[in-house]
Amino acid sequence: MIKKCLFPAAGYGTRFLPATKSMPKEMLPIVNKPLIQYGVEEALEAGLSDMAIVTGRGKRAMEDHFDVNYELEHQIKGSDKETYLEGIRYIMDNCTFSYTRQVEMKGLGHAILTGETLIGDEPFAVVLADDLCLVESDVGVLSQMVKLYKQFRCSIVAIEEVPMDEVHKYGVISGEMIRDDIYQINTMVEKPSTEEAPSNLAIIGRYILTPDIFDILRNTTPGVGGEIQITDALMQQASEGCVLGYKFKGRRFDCGSVHGFVEATNHCFKSLEEQR
């Protein structure tokens, strides 16, 4: 059913300069694992096996991360250090990676459209790796959304309530509540002011998209910030058909901000200590 997961990963990560001057922000580690690997693991757990990554200049480290490193692996063979590579080996044995480059930075909608060549004509998931989503159960956020897609067969965005003074950082939705955790969306605004926001339900970086989104994106004119916004394309899909907002079960860390990044690090460190 849904096999492919798109990772828009061409952004500069300016909020983490100088760390991100030559290193992709997706490679910033939360404890000992880069952000992009958390995203890939979440996708794999949801049953997706084709990882499609939209990269840009200076992002080679990501491709190398999901590849063998013969010298290193030869060096540590037979030692206990090999266990550190078990997670990444599992990923490499169970999924494929394909890459395409976004040459110009024209927004998230443009990044997703750039990924069309890797996705084709089928429904797919999108993960923004700097939104780290952790769950207490073993059903990840994408897994929850894939299950919902099987039932509703339309585009779905993950949403969560945020304080009103933070709505300007997000795409914000409102709609009709059709289950206590599902909204059928009728309004979506990208980065609204507090006054313009239709609610405090913010979109976070997990999407399931039907492939008609590509044609819509091709015709979407630049919106907020002069960028092609996925939120605007989804609003069109919602007005012509159906888009759902899903209040996921789990906790999201905004690892695109230093504050969220440190919070995620502390959270993961604590869980690791508890497991020992």
Ligand code: G1P
């Ligand atoms: C993007 C989307 C926005 C969404 C957010 C989630 O914004 O445009 O609608 O709420 O991701 O993280 P960005 O954070 O790239 O500015």
